[in-house]
Amino acid sequence: MTERAYNFSAGPAVLPEPVLAEVQRDLLALPGPRASVMEISHRSATFKEIIGAAEANLRKLLSISDDYSVLFLQGGSRLQFSMIPMNLLSDERPSADYVLTGAWGKHAMKEARKHGKMRVVWDGSDTNYNRLPPAGSYEVNNDAAYFYYASNETIHGVQFPGEPESGRVPLVCDASSDFLYRPLPIDRYGLIYACAQKNIGPAGVTIVVVRNDLLERCDENLPGYLNYKTHADAGSLLNTAPTFAIYVVRLITDWLLNDIGGLDKMYALNQAKSKLLYDVVDSSDGFYVGHAETDARSLMNVVFRLPSEELTKSFVAQADERNLTALGGHRSVGGIRASIYNAMPLAGVEALRDFMVEFLLAES
Numbered sequence: 001m002t003e004r005a006y007n008f009s010a011g012p013a014v015l016p017e018p019v020l021a022e023v024q025r026d027l028l029a030l031p032g033p034r035a036s037v038m039e040i041s042h043r044s045a046t047f048k049e050i051i052g053a054a055e056a057n058l059r060k061l062l063s064i065s066d067d068y069s070v071l072f073l074q075g076g077s078r079l080q081f082s083m084i085p086m087n088l089l090s091d092e093r094p095s096a097d098y099v100l101t102g103a104w105g106k107h108a109m110k111e112a113r114k115h116g117k118m119r120v121v122w123d124g125s126d127t128n129y130n131r132l133p134p135a136g137s138y139e140v141n142n143d144a145a146y147f148y149y150a151s152n153e154t155i156h157g158v159q160f161p162g163e164p165e166s167g168r169v170p171l172v173c174d175a176s177s178d179f180l181y182r183p184l185p186i187d188r189y190g191l192i193y194a195c196a197q198k199n200i201g202p203a204g205v206t207i208v209v210v211r212n213d214l215l216e217r218c219d220e221n222l223p224g225y226l227n228y229k230t231h232a233d234a235g236s237l238l239n240t241a242p243t244f245a246i247y248v249v250r251l252i253t254d255w256l257l258n259d260i261g262g263l264d265k266m267y268a269l270n271q272a273k274s275k276l277l278y279d280v281v282d283s284s285d286g287f288y289v290g291h292a293e294t295d296a297r298s299l300m301n302v303v304f305r306l307p308s309e310e311l312t313k314s315f316v317a318q319a320d321e322r323n324l325t326a327l328g329g330h331r332s333v334g335g336i337r338a339s340i341y342n343a344m345p346l347a348g349v350e351a352l353r354d355f356m357v358e359f360l361l362a363e364s
């Protein structure tokens with residue numbers, strides 16, 4: 001069998017090894033149905049237990065109250081860029097506010113503009129998205145249907161350490177690349193969503209947590225699949241759900257609860273992991289230069305540059321030889337991006353840290 005590398009891919013990304021081992025063990029036949037999870041009805045008792053456990057785990061990890069629905073959808077985060085305005089805008093509230101701290105927020109805003117008037121209340125593009133809005137730098141439009149932001153900008157490595165201020169306007173968050181990285185005050189959100197393939201599972205399922213009163217805004221003339229309320233009423237089984245992906249989300253949330261010990265522990269581990277890398281950047285005398293300003297640094301995607309394109313290529317190639325893979329940055333930022341999601345073990349980050357120090361000593 002091929003040896004597993006430490007995989008720093010931005011997404012689809014590393015999954016916990018114990019979870020993959022469990023998937024492998026039960027792949028041919030689950031106890032009970034004696035068939036693969038991919039071969040059973042989404043309406044069978046076995047699958048209903050799986051989706052029920054996935055939801056219960058999420059409710060437990062994030063203390064989600066009955067005031068919120070938890071939905072398992074398809075179409076990735078891209079479909080949410082459209083479903084959010086389609087469902088939450090109305091004749092009384094035809095516009096929404098967007099804060100842009102990176103590429104994903106911008107994509108979402110552009111898509112939303114097909115459905116109404118979107119107001120960009122803050123945009124960090126003039127410095128290629130390396131910072132967060134300073135306190136008091138934007139005003140929330142009180143008539144806005146919602147206030148939208150991305151908690152972690154995956155490409156630029158910019159992350160909000162907490163929730164931005166949105167007054168009484170419902171906060172809507174794209175948490176695609178940092179969902180479950182820390183405990184969240186869910187009551188602060190109107191809606192928070194995440195595709196699975198970065199921090200919570202394989203591609204194919206997108207989790208939406210939405211406050212129930214917002215479901216009353218969903219226009220019943222929307223196509224059924226595009227209406228949040230239809231999914232909430234159907235318990236996410238309107239049509240054939242992405243059963244395999246939901247099964248893995250269930251196992252990963254089991255892992256977070258039982259192996260990690262909850263999101264406080266996960267958060268402490270994520271802080272420690274990212275500090276290992278940023279400490280090397282900060283003590284490298286300018287050899288490594290972080291993209292994000294210090295207070296905007298992501299705990300999930302550590303983005304930094306080297307002195308030249310040549311050194312960057314050499315860094316990626318030499319790292320790959322040591323089984324540290326997928327470290328090339330996104331073309332819009334360049335440099336290196338080390339994605340160190342929940343499932344990246346501490347040992348993987350330590351190995352990258354050691355390599356960064358060695359490379360620095362050899363090349364600077």
Ligand SMILES: *Cc1c(COP(=O)(O)O)cnc(C)c1O
Binds near residue numbers: 150154175177
């Ligand atoms: C990856 C990503 C997306 C896009 O996800 P898809 O599932 O490919 O549509 C959106 N937002 C953020 C923050 C992401 O990291």
